[in-house]
Amino acid sequence: MRKKEFTSFDVAAATRELKETIVNSYINNIYQSDGKTLLLKLHKTNKPPLNLILEAGRRLHLTSYTLEKPAIPPTFCMALRKYLRNAWLTDIEQYEFERVLVCSFRTKENKLQFVLELFGDGNIILVDENGKILQALNYKRMRDRSILRGEVFQFAPSIGKNPLKVSRQELKEGLKSLGDVEVVRAIVRFLSIGGVYAEEALLKAGVDKTKLCSALNEKEVYAIFDCLQGLLSQVVSGVLEPCIVLDEGDSFVDVVSLRLKRYEGGEFKLQPYSSFNEALDEFYVRVTAVEKALTGVEVDQFKREAERLKRIVANQEKAVVEAELNASRDKQIGDAIYAHSGEVQALLDRFSSARQNGKEWDVIVSEVLSEEKASIKPSDLFESFDARRLIINVCTDNLRFGLNLRKSLFENAAEFYEFGKKAKQKLAGAKTALDDSSKKLAEVETKIREAEALEQAKPAETIEELGKLRIKHKKWFEKFRWFVSSDGFLVVAGKDAVSNEVLVKKHAELGDVVFHADITGAPFVVIKTDGKQPTEQVLTEAGEFAATFSRGWREGFGSIDVYWVKPEQLSKTGPTGEYVAHGAFAVYGKRNWMRNVPLKVAIGVNVEKDNEISLIGGPIDAVKVKAKTYVVIGPGDFAGKELLTQILRFLSEKMPRELREKILKISIEEIREFVPYGVGKILES
Numbered sequence: 001m002r003k004k005e006f007t008s009f010d011v012a013a014a015t016r017e018l019k020e021t022i023v024n025s026y027i028n029n030i031y032q033s034d035g036k037t038l039l040l041k042l043h044k045t046n047k048p049p050l051n052l053i054l055e056a057g058r059r060l061h062l063t064s065y066t067l068e069k070p071a072i073p074p075t076f077c078m079a080l081r082k083y084l085r086n087a088w089l090t091d092i093e094q095y096e097f098e099r100v101l102v103c104s105f106r107t108k109e110n111k112l113q114f115v116l117e118l119f120g121d122g123n124i125i126l127v128d129e130n131g132k133i134l135q136a137l138n139y140k141r142m143r144d145r146s147i148l149r150g151e152v153f154q155f156a157p158s159i160g161k162n163p164l165k166v167s168r169q170e171l172k173e174g175l176k177s178l179g180d181v182e183v184v185r186a187i188v189r190f191l192s193i194g195g196v197y198a199e200e201a202l203l204k205a206g207v208d209k210t211k212l213c214s215a216l217n218e219k220e221v222y223a224i225f226d227c228l229q230g231l232l233s234q235v236v237s238g239v240l241e242p243c244i245v246l247d248e249g250d251s252f253v254d255v256v257s258l259r260l261k262r263y264e265g266g267e268f269k270l271q272p273y274s275s276f277n278e279a280l281d282e283f284y285v286r287v288t289a290v291e292k293a294l295t296g297v298e299v300d301q302f303k304r305e306a307e308r309l310k311r312i313v314a315n316q317e318k319a320v321v322e323a324e325l326n327a328s329r330d331k332q333i334g335d336a337i338y339a340h341s342g343e344v345q346a347l348l349d350r351f352s353s354a355r356q357n358g359k360e361w362d363v364i365v366s367e368v369l370s371e372e373k374a375s376i377k378p379s380d381l382f383e384s385f386d387a388r389r390l391i392i393n394v395c396t397d398n399l400r401f402g403l404n405l406r407k408s409l410f411e412n413a414a415e416f417y418e419f420g421k422k423a424k425q426k427l428a429g430a431k432t433a434l435d436d437s438s439k440k441l442a443e444v445e446t447k448i449r450e451a452e453a454l455e456q457a458k459p460a461e462t463i464e465e466l467g468k469l470r471i472k473h474k475k476w477f478e479k480f481r482w483f484v485s486s487d488g489f490l491v492v493a494g495k496d497a498v499s500n501e502v503l504v505k506k507h508a509e510l511g512d513v514v515f516h517a518d519i520t521g522a523p524f525v526v527i528k529t530d531g532k533q534p535t536e537q538v539l540t541e542a543g544e545f546a547a548t549f550s551r552g553w554r555e556g557f558g559s560i561d562v563y564w565v566k567p568e569q570l571s572k573t574g575p576t577g578e579y580v581a582h583g584a585f586a587v588y589g590k591r592n593w594m595r596n597v598p599l600k601v602a603i604g605v606n607v608e609k610d611n612e613i614s615l616i617g618g619p620i621d622a623v624k625v626k627a628k629t630y631v632v633i634g635p636g637d638f639a640g641k642e643l644l645t646q647i648l649r650f651l652s653e654k655m656p657r658e659l660r661e662k663i664l665k666i667s668i669e670e671i672r673e674f675v676p677y678g679v680g681k682i683l684e685s
Contacts, residue, residue, distance in 0.1 A: 008193055030085065065281070090111075171224070176213060202227075364385075480493060525546040604617070606627055635679070
């Protein structure tokens with residue numbers, strides 16, 4: 001059975017991790033993907049963005065996947081943005097070991113609390129510093145409290161005692177007071193923990209979960225208490241062993257913060273994770289995606305319809321067989337009446353004449369039966385007589401039927417022939433109905449097979465697509481222009497004055513090499529050597545990169561001079577105190593020149609595993625060692641969409657047929673990144 005809801009242990013473990021991760025971050029923005037799910041984009045100085053997902057009544061965890069966002073934010077989301085955008089998250093706590101999370105925020109004006117309820121249908125409530133409700137996902141009046149704007153917020157009454165505050169003696173007395181209740185039910189009722197962890201404590205304590213509380217001895221109660229405290233201690237102290245539980249078919253069953261005894265053995269497999277939040281993210285993202293994928297796949301409904309049709313077909317087949325038998329039998333009876341017309345007529349006359357002579361029916365029957373014993377022919381047919389209906393029941397040729405005393409022999413025969421005709425008509429109708437039902441059954445069974453195939457395929461396709469939704473945090477150099485040289489060096493270039501300044505000041509280190517074209521309006525280009533001696537190849541490629549993205553491209557130059565220096569030769573202080581503009585540096589000492597460097601750049605298609613494709617760009621030698629195909633462009637007059645579309649078409653034409661469609665789906669904006677100044681012309685492919 002797949003996990004349906006968060007337990008109080010899950011809330012405790014997730015909160016323990018989140019406290020270390022997201023406290024002292026601030027909210028960049030808030031999104032609401034559906035009626036119950038929020039995404040908080042959090043930021044911490046010098047840390048990658050954090051995305052906290054909260055789903056009322058279901059889950060809470062950091063996510064590394066993108067969440068689908070509606071074009072128009074819902075009203076509740078807009079209200080939260082009004083109060084919480086740019087607020088600092090100062091604390092996060094679990095309330096009384098319940099399935100309730102409380103986040104505390106500080107804004108310029110006041111302090112706010114954000115309450116996430118993970119029980120029942122769930123709720124999300126924003127509370128001001130006076131404890132009054134500002135906003136709620138769901139407003140409602142209840143017997144024990146109300147969630148209404150302007151009212152003082154009250155937590156839902158606890159379902160049990162806080163297990164962190166219960167003593168050994170209190171547990172003993174609490175279980176004893178529940179008498180003839182099974183111990184597993186009693187623990188769930190007495191403490192704020194779910195059935196999974198109540199069972200786990202009993203498994204570890206070696207106590208049968210169905211044992212009645214009245215039958216527990218002191219030693220067993222104390223063992224249960226110690227095992228519970230052991231589980232609680234692990235979660236509270238953060239000694240977690242997070243994993244996803246899979247069944248034999250590799251379907252997700254549960255996600256837990258601790259390795260549980262209930263999942264030991266060959267029936268289940270455990271997939272470990274470095275953090276509980278990561279495990280929760282993988283579990284719920286996949287489970288939710290599969291649930292959405294299966295929306296509309298009505299396998300069970302089709303199966304129920306198939307069972308109904310099977311019953312109908314079975315009844316109709318029975319009706320067809322009966323109709324066939326009846327049609328055949330009635331004709332045989334008609335034939336038998338004519339075949340034994342003498343005996344039949346004699347029997348009819350025997351009853352009619354005896355009655356005319358004033359004899360009672362029972363007397364007539366007795367006489368006929370006595371005649372049968374005397375082997376008189378007419379009586380050979382006779383079996384019984386129905387005086388009320390005036391029917392003589394006879395048997396001949398292994399056929400039993402009734403003769404109507406009110407009718408002649410010919411009328412009796414004609415009646416059975418008529419019955420036979422009606423049975424044949426009924427048979428035709430029954431066969432038509434059977435054919436119709438059989439066709440419907442075949443159609444439904446086809447739908448079942450298709451739905452079952454879809455049930456298998458859609459989740460698999462969805463899970464495969466999930467990889468594309470994973471948020472890829474950019475590495476530092478991805479904020480700049482960059483490429484990896486044909487011999488493995490990382491080469492990074494500025495995009496503008498600001499990035500030039502940052503690149504040289506923050507990322508150029510001793511041992512690195514810095515390039516610049518001999519023209520105003522050119523990027524600084526840095527070879528990251530990581531302590532290695534740069535090769536002639538990387539120096540050549542970095543020089544080409546510096547030349548290509550200089551203003552010389554826009555001016556239509558065919559080549560340009562480039563020089564390189566060490567980072568320590570660059571300074572923000574010019575000679576005799578001259579002003580050095582932002583993004584520029586004064587160069588001291590010897591410059592190493594590369595003359596007449598051609599302005600060319602290559603754009604290629606890299607084919608990764610599973611035929612996934614990506615674009616790469618840079619010097620020709622660097623691109624061609626990695627690309628399946630590439631084009632070379634130089635300065636020219638083609639611009640914008642015209643040029644970018646040409647490049648995309650050239651790339652697709654050189655690729656295998658099965659990859660062309662993928663390439664043509666690439667946005668031309670991805671190509672623009674590799675084209676200096678967005679202008680040029682294709683030189684070769």
